[in-house]
Amino acid sequence: MSDLINFHLIPGLVLGSIYALGAIGLTLTFGILRxxxxxxxxxxxxxxxxxxxxxxxxxxxxxxxxxxxMGLTVLVALGIxxxxxxxxxxxxxxxxxxxxxxxxxxxxxxxxxxxxxxxKALMPGIQMPVVLFDWLRISPKHLMIxxxxxxxxxxxxxxxxYTKIGKAMRAMSDSPELARLTGINTESVIRATWIIGAAxxxxxxxxxxxxxxxxxxxxxxxxxxxxxxxxxxxxxxPYGAVAGGLVIGLAEELSSYNWIGxxxxxxxxxxxxxxxxIMVVMLIWRPSGLFKGKVY
Amino acid sequence: MDYGIFLYVISLLTxxxxxxxxxxxxxxQWGFTGLFNAGIAGFYAIGAYVSAILxxxxxxxxxxxxEMPYPVAWIASMVVAGIIAWGVGKICLRLRSDYLAIATIxxxxxxxxILKNETxxxxxxxxxxxxxxxxxxxxxxxxxxxxxxxxLITVALIYLALEKARKAxxxxxxxxxxxxxxxxxxxxxxxxxFRMEGFVFGxxxxxxxxxxxAHYLKFIDPNATDPLAATFLVWVMLIVGGSANNKGAxxxxxxxxxxxxxxEILTSRLPDELAIRTAYVRMFLIGLLLQIxxxxxxxxxxxxxxxxxxxxxxxxxxxxxx
Numbered sequence: 001m002s003d004l005i006n007f008h009l010i011p012g013l014v015l016g017s018i019y020a021l022g023a024i025g026l027t028l029t030f031g032i033l034r035x036x037x038x039x040x041x042x043x044x045x046x047x048x049x050x051x052x053x054x055x056x057x058x059x060x061x062x063x064x065x066x067x068x069x070m071g072l073t074v075l076v077a078l079g080i081x082x083x084x085x086x087x088x089x090x091x092x093x094x095x096x097x098x099x100x101x102x103x104x105x106x107x108x109x110x111x112x113x114x115x116x117x118x119x120k121a122l123m124p125g126i127q128m129p130v131v132l133f134d135w136l137r138i139s140p141k142h143l144m145i146x147x148x149x150x151x152x153x154x155x156x157x158x159x160x161x162y163t164k165i166g167k168a169m170r171a172m173s174d175s176p177e178l179a180r181l182t183g184i185n186t187e188s189v190i191r192a193t194w195i196i197g198a199a200x201x202x203x204x205x206x207x208x209x210x211x212x213x214x215x216x217x218x219x220x221x222x223x224x225x226x227x228x229x230x231x232x233x234x235x236x237x238p239y240g241a242v243a244g245g246l247v248i249g250l251a252e253e254l255s256s257y258n259w260i261g262x263x264x265x266x267x268x269x270x271x272x273x274x275x276x277x278i279m280v281v282m283l284i285w286r287p288s289g290l291f292k293g294k295v296y
Numbered sequence: 297m298d299y300g301i302f303l304y305v306i307s308l309l310t311x312x313x314x315x316x317x318x319x320x321x322x323x324x325q326w327g328f329t330g331l332f333n334a335g336i337a338g339f340y341a342i343g344a345y346v347s348a349i350l351x352x353x354x355x356x357x358x359x360x361x362x363e364m365p366y367p368v369a370w371i372a373s374m375v376v377a378g379i380i381a382w383g384v385g386k387i388c389l390r391l392r393s394d395y396l397a398i399a400t401i402x403x404x405x406x407x408x409x410i411l412k413n414e415t416x417x418x419x420x421x422x423x424x425x426x427x428x429x430x431x432x433x434x435x436x437x438x439x440x441x442x443x444x445x446x447x448l449i450t451v452a453l454i455y456l457a458l459e460k461a462r463k464a465x466x467x468x469x470x471x472x473x474x475x476x477x478x479x480x481x482x483x484x485x486x487x488x489x490f491r492m493e494g495f496v497f498g499x500x501x502x503x504x505x506x507x508x509x510a511h512y513l514k515f516i517d518p519n520a521t522d523p524l525a526a527t528f529l530v531w532v533m534l535i536v537g538g539s540a541n542n543k544g545a546x547x548x549x550x551x552x553x554x555x556x557x558x559x560e561i562l563t564s565r566l567p568d569e570l571a572i573r574t575a576y577v578r579m580f581l582i583g584l585l586l587q588i589x590x591x592x593x594x595x596x597x598x599x600x601x602x603x604x605x606x607x608x609x610x611x612x613x614x615x616x617x618x
Contacts, residue, residue, distance in 0.1 A: 030394075035394060036394035036395075036397055036398055038334070038397070038401075084587055084591075087591045088591075093394075094330070094332060094393050094394075095590065095594075097332055097393070097394055097397055098332070098531070098535070098586075098590060099587060099590060101334060101397075101528070101531070102528075102531075102532075102583045102586040102587050102590070103583070103587075105528055105579055105580075105583045106579075106580050106583035106584065106587075108579075109576040109577070109579040109580040109583065110576070110580060112576040113573055113576040113577060113580070223401075224401070224402055224405055227398045227402075231395075231398075267413060269409060269412065269413040270409055270413065272405065272406075272409060273406050273409055276402045276405070276406055279398070279399075279402065280387060280399070280402075283387050283388065283391065283395060283399065284387055287391055287395070
């Protein structure tokens with residue numbers, strides 16, 4: 001029992017919160033700009049590398065440099081939008097998918113060029129988990145990850161519910177024509193979408209790096225589960241993305257628990273396949289996702 | 297001509313030809329039907345592994361020992377890829393192309409996981425080696441030339457078949473679906489079936505290219521499904537060469553492959569540390585090339601040419617193209 005909680009349930013929640021942050025950004029861009037952004041994973045990687053560099057420069061704690069890393073990533077995302085996505089605003093959205101596919105490799109090669117491909121750690125040394133009631137092991141970094149993810153989710157919730165730009169974003173996502181007719185400035189909504197999406201992606205990257213390490217392929221590895229979480233939650237549904245992220249994270253970690261007998265239910269090598277399987281089931285059974293998102 | 301350069305040109309043409317098969321496969325999917333396949337590498341690897349396992353001599357390291365003739369193995373690899381493509385298509389083709397893009401990249405990843413984890417069948421990360429190569433018993437450059445001939449003849453046959461299909465009603469329906477789907481539905485065509493055919497045929501060609509690669513290199517490992525090398529290059533080839541144009545696909549394949557492998561030779565002369573870094577610059581530049589072509593020259597080098605509609609006696613010559 002304690003194994004289930006310590007080694008599967010808690011890591012599942014941690015991973016799930018990271019997926020959720022990534023999926024919110026992806027679902028917003030999918031809903032508002034209407035394309036599947038393949039470069040989203042690379043945005044997460046970029047955030048982690050910015051944080052690593054800032055830590056090297058300042059020697060601060062990862063959480064302290066997180067806002068700066070998010071800011072830098074946002075600037076890059078806005079620059080990429082200006083140079084590579086804006087020219088396709090009037091074209092078929094599949095052009096944006098191709099452009100983002102190319103962007104995925106361009107961003108990754110820039111990262112590999114600047115920082116090299118060696119694995120890096122955000123925080124040196126090993127942290128000992130705190131043991132409660134003799135069996136519950138909680139690692140401080142896991143608490144930090146989940147806590148910070150929750151904080152960001154509440155911030156997004158506030159933004160989308162109570163601010164003017166948040167309401168405009170939801171309007172654009174529900175019906176772009178109607179939004180334009182009511183005088184909503186499309187470009188500023190798109191800018192806000194990139195800002196929120198890139199900031200959350202950077203945070204997801206930094207938090208994942210905190211849990212594991214910084215690596216050039218980390219974002220690509222996140223891409224599939226984050227897409228799965230987006231589809232599971234329903235495209236254009238930020239709350240769905242949170243639920244989807246948590247479900248995918250938990251499902252991935254719980255799938256390798258020894259539910260029957262002593263062997264893991266699923267070879268841990270196939271963990272990444274769980275997200276894909278859930279996605280395929282959703283595409284067959286209910287492409288609109290759990291929260292009645294859009295189906296294109 | 298220097299013998300070394302001669303051999304280099306042969307290998308350049310052979311790999312260029314294999315990429316031309318991939319680009320022609322993608323051209324059926326994207327160029328004619330408008331389907332986004334982000335998992336070319338997956339189908340390529342399926343073909344490579346199926347053909348390699350079916351033809352290798354018995355070994356304890358992986359599934360094998362069937363020692364089948366090459367044509368059987370190549371057809372089998374295409375059939376397996378076709379069945380998998382059919383399954384993916386069944387799920388995704390009724391949805392918009394973004395979903396197909398996500399699902400195909402997923403399939404490629406899942407297949408890579410299987411290749412890495414099912415060591416009994418695939419020898420895991422160490423890959424399948426000692427794959428036989430057709431005509432390898434021939435002396436000197438002749439074995440290389442014979443293999444090149446197989447590849448080029450295949451490219452020519454596929455090209456002729458696709459040109460025929462493009463001008464036939466089948467090809468015209470495909471283009472019509474891409475341009476105006478509701479109109480095609482209104483005309484009573486089964487859009488899903490045409491899309492499925494395009495997707496399955498394209499994937500089968502990708503598997504054939506994979507099979508050829510396994511025999512050509514005599515070795516295949518899970519890195520063959522690295523989405524970078526296979527998928528992305530093929531996309532750049534098709535977009536630069538001119539999508540929906542079969543000549544463009546072939547031209548793009550040879551052109552981009554020549555640039556890609558020539559720059560690799562240039563950068564490999566640099567000191568080690570610099571050579572590794574410039575490899576990423578190369579990837580970045582090829583990505584930038586794609587973006588520039590996409591934005592400024594979306595038609596590519598050879599733009600699409602629509603087949604002439606049947607002549608109408610009363611109206612005289614009819615304007616073709618867009």
